[in-house]
Amino acid sequence: MSAETLSRPYRQVARAAATEDTRRRIVAAFAAAIEQCWLDEITLDEIAAAAGTTRQTVIRLFGGKDGLLDAVAQRIAEEVELRRAVPPDAAPEAIAHALVEDYEATGDTVLRMLAQEGRHPALGRFLARGRSGHRAWVEQVFTAFLAARPAMARRLLIDQFVIVTDVYAWKLLRRDAGRSRTEAEAAIAAMIAALTAEGSSQHV
Structure with a gap:
């Protein structure tokens, strides 16, 4: 077996690792851009420059902004899962802390x-994933509480938990009302506790 034959797998592994590193840098650059800019304002040239690569490489790896949005959605979903992890039967305060x-x-x-959803159809997948993920998180976090409820009551309670833990509840408290993080956590915990108490009283 020649040295060339032996070295080929190593070169392939190195290329794959380099490509994956480039992908991560591009996704990180795009994630940083969407935190600060409207989607219309972001160009692939700017993303490429921030990631230390070329526009052609961005297009080859992701196709364009739609592919980048899908990649960022995957990254955010993984990060959200880690931050929102709470033990079974967690107290309202623990749930609110993870959520905030x-x-x-x-x-x-x-x-x-x-705010841009109506202007960019590709954002539909991004946001639909977030909405379904949030509802699934609610069902998981409150699974023991919901399990014994009749189907209609369970669906109503899930809807209510989704509302009080929605990003707009956080926005109203933190951004609109100017509440501190501690105050926002306390308010959300109180709403969760009220729902669980109300749901328990109706079940009795």
């Missing part, structure tokens, strides 16, 4: 995307 922790990191970006 997440919104402090992603809330403003999500709100910026929501």
